[in-house]
Amino acid sequence: MLNGYAGTILRVDLSEEKIEKQPLPIKMAEEFIGGRGFVAKTLFDELPPNTDPLSPANLFVVASGPLSGQFMPASGKTHFGCKSPATGGYGDSNMGGHFGPTLKYAGYDMLVLTGRAVEPSLLVIEDQDITIKPAGNLWGMGSLSAEAKLKKDLGEDFQILTIGPAGENGVAFACITHDFGRQAGRAGIGTVLGSKNIKAIAVKGTGSIPVNDAKALLAEGKQAFQDVRAKPGFKGWTPEGTAGITDWVNRVGALPTQNFKTSYWDQHASINGAAILRTLKITDKGCYCCPTPCGKYGKAKTGLGEVYVEGPEFETISLLGSNCLMGDISEIAYANYICDELGLDTISAGVVCSWAIECYQNGLLDRKVIGREVSFGDLASVVYLLESIARRQGVGKLLADGVQSAARKVGKGSETFAIHVKGLEWSGYECRNAPGMMLAYMTSDIGAHHARAWVLGHDLAGSSASVHDLITSEGSNEKLPKSEVTGRAAKVIESQHLRPLFDLLGICRLQFMELGFEVEHYERLFKVVTGKQLNWDQMLSVSEKVWHLTRSISAREIKGFGRNWDYPPERFMTEPVPDGPNEGHFISRQEVDVLLDEYYTMRGWDHKGIPTAETLKSFGLDDVAASRPSWACHSNE
Numbered sequence: 001m002l003n004g005y006a007g008t009i010l011r012v013d014l015s016e017e018k019i020e021k022q023p024l025p026i027k028m029a030e031e032f033i034g035g036r037g038f039v040a041k042t043l044f045d046e047l048p049p050n051t052d053p054l055s056p057a058n059l060f061v062v063a064s065g066p067l068s069g070q071f072m073p074a075s076g077k078t079h080f081g082c083k084s085p086a087t088g089g090y091g092d093s094n095m096g097g098h099f100g101p102t103l104k105y106a107g108y109d110m111l112v113l114t115g116r117a118v119e120p121s122l123l124v125i126e127d128q129d130i131t132i133k134p135a136g137n138l139w140g141m142g143s144l145s146a147e148a149k150l151k152k153d154l155g156e157d158f159q160i161l162t163i164g165p166a167g168e169n170g171v172a173f174a175c176i177t178h179d180f181g182r183q184a185g186r187a188g189i190g191t192v193l194g195s196k197n198i199k200a201i202a203v204k205g206t207g208s209i210p211v212n213d214a215k216a217l218l219a220e221g222k223q224a225f226q227d228v229r230a231k232p233g234f235k236g237w238t239p240e241g242t243a244g245i246t247d248w249v250n251r252v253g254a255l256p257t258q259n260f261k262t263s264y265w266d267q268h269a270s271i272n273g274a275a276i277l278r279t280l281k282i283t284d285k286g287c288y289c290c291p292t293p294c295g296k297y298g299k300a301k302t303g304l305g306e307v308y309v310e311g312p313e314f315e316t317i318s319l320l321g322s323n324c325l326m327g328d329i330s331e332i333a334y335a336n337y338i339c340d341e342l343g344l345d346t347i348s349a350g351v352v353c354s355w356a357i358e359c360y361q362n363g364l365l366d367r368k369v370i371g372r373e374v375s376f377g378d379l380a381s382v383v384y385l386l387e388s389i390a391r392r393q394g395v396g397k398l399l400a401d402g403v404q405s406a407a408r409k410v411g412k413g414s415e416t417f418a419i420h421v422k423g424l425e426w427s428g429y430e431c432r433n434a435p436g437m438m439l440a441y442m443t444s445d446i447g448a449h450h451a452r453a454w455v456l457g458h459d460l461a462g463s464s465a466s467v468h469d470l471i472t473s474e475g476s477n478e479k480l481p482k483s484e485v486t487g488r489a490a491k492v493i494e495s496q497h498l499r500p501l502f503d504l505l506g507i508c509r510l511q512f513m514e515l516g517f518e519v520e521h522y523e524r525l526f527k528v529v530t531g532k533q534l535n536w537d538q539m540l541s542v543s544e545k546v547w548h549l550t551r552s553i554s555a556r557e558i559k560g561f562g563r564n565w566d567y568p569p570e571r572f573m574t575e576p577v578p579d580g581p582n583e584g585h586f587i588s589r590q591e592v593d594v595l596l597d598e599y600y601t602m603r604g605w606d607h608k609g610i611p612t613a614e615t616l617k618s619f620g621l622d623d624v625a626a627s628r629p630s631w632a633c634h635s636n637e
């Protein structure tokens with residue numbers, strides 16, 4: 001028996017309708033902990049190399065971690081993985097809510113879907129009973145609507161994840177929705193579920209999870225809840241959640257604005273956390289066991305209609321808001337709802353819409369191609385584009401494969417302002433004067449995503465100031481000096497191990513990141529749950545190992561993968577920021593190469609950014625090192 005784990009992997013071959021339950025290998029739990037570690041290990045071992053992401057051979061993996069579902073703060077995270085249709089490489093995304101804990105209570109640490117169902121289907125997991133049911137009646141339905149229907153049909157005690165029309169229609173940035181507003185948004189996770197003809201997965205679990213010392217867990221868990229609530233930031237952070245950072249991001253000149261043309265917007269105060277509380281909020285909403293419910297459930301009234309919606313959180317505010325020049329928080333919330341119902345990642349959707357509008361403004365896409373006039377700051381334009389994309393209608397056919405693909409087809413210089421890395425659209429921080437954050441985006445293993453590393457505060461604070469002080473101080477809008485690019489890699493690498501560590505354990509990172517919840521809590525909780533003594537540094541070492549593994553998967557899957565895949569968009573390397581605190585700043589290609597050289601060297605990767613055999617072996621990835629000659633050779637062509 002493995003304490004902390006349900007002990008079983010559930011495998012469903014949808015083509016054969018074959019269901020298999022396999023004991024969770026102890027070695028896998030010991031070497032990869034859970035969540036993202038299980039996803040990466042499974043994809044490396046089981047994904048046939050060079051698989052088309054939308055073919056039945058791709059894997060759709062769901063994994064929780066040893067702390068998921070345990071009596072401790074915020075233990076409700078679930079991790080998803082596949083070969084990404086957005087990038088062609090390693091893809092993963094995670095989500096809060098209640099799904100992962102419930103899957104564990106049903107008896108499974110991991111679910112692996114392969115094949116493709118012959119018709120639109122629903123997978124129902126009710127403890128030991130697994131059924132694949134026809135779901136033609138749900139196909140075409142919005143994500144939120146389908147979830148509501150399934151809750152009614154199956155019962156409130158089922159936890160449900162759904163895709164929307166975007167996932168059904170193979171949109172490269174389709175997401176999974178759960179709990180009426182929680183999303184696994186990135187890397188096209190919902191696209192892959194849709195390609196398997198699965199509209200929804202419903203799980204009900206009535207079992208329990210073995211733990212090493214239940215009495216000690218009760219005591220540690222109780223103490224942990226008390227300590228989170230005693231943190232100085234507890235009362236200040238929770239009311240606005242992630243939206244509370246909007247003003248600060250703008251003040252330091254990092255707010256994506258008008259398709260990342262600039263990084264400062266004087267209308268930020270109308271779309272910040274206070275605007276949500278003033279205009280939208282009905283109640284707070286949290287994930288499983290969370291003492292700091294950052295979700296804001298509210299009602300948005302706009303000229304296009306009224307909706308109830310969870311959000312918008314900061315990423316949605318920045319990409320559908322300032323980046324599309326939408327300065328009305330209700331309109332952003334409405335666009336957020338449309339994305340949720342259609343099953344679109346709000347980050348990628350915001351970037352794709354703003355790119356299309358800029359193309360229209362510049363005459364690169366005309367009215368005939370777009371189908372109507374579109375403009376920045378216009379909700380109707382954004383909603384029209386979102387609907388077109390999700391249904392692959394009209395201009396949606398061009399946009400549905402993501403901004404990289406669309407820009408390649410349109411050409412005429414539009415690639416310059418297609419804001420992505422590796423094919424994944426850039427999330428909510430503009431960083432032409434934040435070289436560390438730029439490097440974090442460039443080297444994120446799924447493409448341009450902030451959740452892998454966030455060093456913006458350190459970029460701006462330098463070595464002498466406290467990042468916390470910088471973020472919480474009022475500050476001014478004075479011009480910031482040009483940042484040095486050297487010496488950035490170490491902090492980025494540290495953050496790339498730290499943030500994804502929470503994805504191994506199956507818990508939320510925000511209590512640690514935002515409130516300074518101590519690592520000792522996690523060490524003690526891990527010990528009482530699993531019975532194993534793993535200190536923070538040892539956990540970080542596992543996270544580092546997984547980083548080398550995910551990079552190796554992308555190198556294996558993407559022909560020619562290497563340094564060229566790590567460059568930022570041309571706009572950031574050639575266009576100075578036109579206004580705001582970072583006016584005049586940009587990062588040159590030479591500076592980008594300095595960042596990459598330093599990073600690859602510190603990582604133990606070759607000059608093209610491929611992990612060396614020695615590095616892989618030093619983390620016990622001997623099998624990956626042994627296979628390296630078969631995939632690293634094309635990376636060095």
Ligand code: SF4
Pocket residue numbers: 074075076096097285286287288290291292293294295508509510511
């Ligand atoms: Fe979920 Fe937010 Fe709580 Fe994290 S802080 S567990 S994302 S509600």
